[in-house]
Amino acid sequence: MADYVVEFGKDGRPVESDGRLDAAAFHRNQQAIRDVLARLLHGVAGDVLEAGSGTGQHVVAFARQHPEIVWWPSDIHPQHLSSIAAWRAHSGLANIREPRRIDLSDPAWPAGMVSDGDPASLAATFSANVVHIAPWPVAQGLFAGAARLLRPDGQLILYGPFKQDGQHTAPSNAAFDASLRAANPDWGVRDVGELEQLGAEHGLRLTEIIAMPANNLILGFARSGESGRPRIG
Numbered sequence: 417m418a419d420y421v422v423e424f425g426k427d428g429r430p431v432e433s434d435g436r437l438d439a440a441a442f443h444r445n446q447q448a449i450r451d452v453l454a455r456l457l458h459g460v461a462g463d464v465l466e467a468g469s470g471t472g473q474h475v476v477a478f479a480r481q482h483p484e485i486v487w488w489p490s491d492i493h494p495q496h497l498s499s500i501a502a503w504r505a506h507s508g509l510a511n512i513r514e515p516r517r518i519d520l521s522d523p524a525w526p527a528g529m530v531s532d533g534d535p536a537s538l539a540a541t542f543s544a545n546v547v548h549i550a551p552w553p554v555a556q557g558l559f560a561g562a563a564r565l566l567r568p569d570g571q572l573i574l575y576g577p578f579k580q581d582g583q584h585t586a587p588s589n590a591a592f593d594a595s596l597r598a599a600n601p602d603w604g605v606r607d608v609g610e611l612e613q614l615g616a617e618h619g620l621r622l623t624e625i626i627a628m629p630a631n632n633l634i635l636g637f638a639r640s641g642e643s644g645r646p647r648i649g
Contacts, residue, residue: 436506437471437499441545446477448629449544449575456573456624456636457482462539465490465565467520467558468546472500476507478542486511488535490518520550520557526564537567544575547611548593551602555614562637563618572620572637575628579607586631611635 431437457464461484466475469489479487489500489512500515516534518525541562547555562572577589584590584605593605612622615637624636 432502434506435495435498435502437495439471439473442471442473445544445575445629445632446474449474449634450477450481452626452628452634453478453542453573454481456571457485457540460539461485462567463488463535463537464540464542465535465538467518467541467543467562468492469500469515470496470545472496472503472515474544475500475512476503476509479507479509479512483509483511485539486513486535488513488516488538490516492517492519520546520561521553523557523560525557526561535565538562538565538570539567540571540573541566542573542575546576547574548576548578548596548605549603551600555606555611559614559618559620559637563620566620566639568639570639572615574611574635574637576632577605578611578633578635579605581609582607585633589631608633608635616640 460482463486464478464482465488466478467490469475469491472489475487475489479485489504491497491500497515497517504512504514541558543558547558559572562570566572577585577592579585579589579593584593589605596603596605608622608625615622619640620637621640622635623638624634626634626636628634
């Protein structure tokens with residue numbers, strides 16, 4: 417089971433009376449992420465799972481921008497799930513489903529999700545700031561579950577800090593990585609190469625490496641098809 421460095425709702429930020437939590441990072445990065453998703457999900461319809469929805473603010477922003485997509489938020493922390501539900505209710509958007517409790521470290525997690533009313537296949541799985549603040553089995557479970565649920569044209573999209581060729585992309589990321597590993601040696605900024613290999617093990621090919629503000633990246637994976645290097649943007 418994954419733990420966050422600072423669980424939302426326990427970080428000193430205010431909690432609304434209805435349970436809505438506020439993440440400072442959301443206000444810093446949501447527009448940049450939305451701009452990239454607008455391209456990656458252009459023309460896409462169907463169901464998209466957000467793995468590790470945190471406060472629920474991102475999924476509301478995504479659902480508002482992509483009304484043709486049905487969004488399925490998920491998390492493992494009870495207070496996060498309450499916040500997601502509150503943000504969903506506050507938004508009034510019809511294309512957000514109730515949050516699902518998913519433990520990504522459980523290799524069988526899709527089986528626990530796909531029940532009456534849940535999607536049998538996904539157009540995409542999106543996950544922001546999860547794989548570095550969780551043990552490696554969470555990343556393994558994320559890829560394994562996505563590979564089982566993604567439809568043939570589906571995508572797995574990851575956002576966060578990543579190393580490239582074993583090197584940090586900025587001194588701030590190196591310091592962040594050191595702080596993560598000091599808190600828990602099983603955490604840490606993951607290398608693009610090890611995630612590319614993990615994807616290959618599950619039939620998912622790295623197709624996109626997109627530079628983002630604050631030395632973050634978006635990585636896009638698709639079902640294995642034509643060989644070739646990922647597009648770097």
